[in-house]
Amino acid sequence: MYETIKYEIRKSVAWITLNRPEKLNAFTEQVNREVQQSIKKANKDPEVRCLVITGEGRAFCSGQDLDGVLEDMNHGEVLRKHYNPMVLELYKCEKPVIAAVNGVAAGAGMSLALACDFRLLSEKASFIEAFIHVGLVPDAGNLYYLPKLIGYAKALELAVLGDKISAHDAENLGLATKVIPLERWTEEVALFAERLASMPTVAIGLIKKNLKSSWNLTLEESLEKDAQAQRIAGLTSDHIEGVKSFMEKRKPVFLGK
Template sequence: MFETVKYEVANGVAWITLNRPDKLNAFTEQLNKEVQQSIKQASGDKEVRCLVITGEGRAFCSGQDLQGVNEDMDHGEVLRRFYNPMVLELHKCKKPVIAAVNGVAAGAGMSLALACDFRLLSDKASFLEAFIHVGLVPDAGNLYFLPKLIGHAKAMELAVLGEKVNAQEAKELGLATKVIPMEKWQDEITAFAERLASMPTAAIAIIKKNLKASWESTLEESLERDAQGQRLAGLTLDHKEGVSAFMQKRRPVFQGK
């Protein structure tokens, strides 16, 4: 179905693997489109309760494939046609999304990771705001997500200085949920993803929605949104199961309904 992306579903998890390892999974128009399409497919699949985005080979994503860049191209139009739709598809996904950053995430590859809900890094991974090194500015939502994660001042440092951030530094900055040794990589990524896939999916969707809205809301608006969201969560089967399991002193078995 896809040529530049591997897509598979197992145990409630959709695995989306950028698959241009010989080019360090650098973005092309086709890869942009197929990442967008695969996210949309996973979002609409009732069997999927968590998404993992990762890279084939030794890189997560090295950013734009510079072989496709020429001096006559309109960079803004490229963003509008290919990158922005991909990021917006990811941003509107109601299910938890993990960036499994197995290697370098540079330029728009870093932007892709920033747009995810969780970033699990291998101990060989790194982030790089590569844009400044070719006289460009961070794009694909990079400067929207980055300061929300690490604050304005540190985001300015990364974007302007363009210095590589290794996995441990990313963890200290708050960019990484956890750092995983490569020898345990697949087992720990799978365990984390399947844990999310077994949780109350509807509640997670409401948490994501309310967190995003909180940045541009008053306290009163946030309190009302809490009430609306809690009403919806209270009507789910997972809420009933959670209460029942608590009363019976057993582990709940959530169905994502």
Template structure:
């Protein structure tokens, strides 16, 4: 189905695995396109209620494949044509998206992880703002997401110094939700994703919308958004199930409707 990613749906979770392990899953034009298409497929699939993006082999994604970089390259056009469509597809996805960072996430690979809703990391994972080391600016949405996650001052520090951030420190910074050992990595990733897949999917989508809107809305507009969102959520089958389960003192069974 795809040339450079593996795509599989298990237990209502779509697993999108970047599959260029010999190149540390570095980005090429085809990889950008495949990720975009895979996210679109998962977004449209009613059976999918959560997405996992991860890497094959020992890396999550090492950033742009520098073998394809030339002196004549217009980096701005590369972003407009390849990265921006991929990231906007990810932004439009209303299902929870987890970056399962199994190894290094560097450069635009770190940007991809930052754009996801959750980041979980293996004990061998690391994050690197590698752009400064080749005289470039963090791109692919990097400096949009990074200060929202860890604050302006810390984002400036990471972007300018470009030092490797191990998984445990990334968790301390607030970049990562959980750090797991390699021994049970796959099981822990699946458990984290399936927990989200069994939650009220439409409510999660509305939470995503409202969090994004909160950065650029005044209070009056945001309170109206609150009311509209709660009206939508209140009409879902999952809301009715949640109330019924509460009254019956049992665990709710949400179906994403």
């Protein structure tokens, strides 16, 4: 079904792997489209309760494939047609999304990782705001997410200077959920994803939705969002199971419903 990515479901986790290792998994129009389609597919699939986006080979994603950049290219239209729909599909996803950053994440590859809910980094991974090095502006949601994660001043520094950020520096900045040693990479990413997949999926989706809306709401509006979300969560079987397991002093078994 896909030519530039791999898509598989294991233990309720959808694994989306960018699969152009010879090009460091650089973006093309087709990659953008297939990533968008796979996120939409996973979000709609009741079997899927968590998504992992990663890269084949030694890179996560090196950004736009420069072989496809032409002198007369309308960069704005490329974003509107190819990148923005991908980023918006990720934004709309109600399930937890992990960026498993196995190597370099540069340019729009960094943007992709920033748009995910969690960022697990291999100790050999790195981030690079590469746009400035070719006279461009960080795009694909980069400047939307970055200051929210690390603050305006640091976001400006990274975007303007374009220095390489090591995995441990990313962790110190708050860009990484966790840095994982190479010898435990595959095992720990899977364990983290499976942990999320075993949690109350509806509640996670509501948490994501309310966090995203909180930036533009008054306290009163946010409190009302809390009440609306809690009403929905309170009607789920996972809430009933959570209360029941607490009373029975056992570990809950959530079904994501």
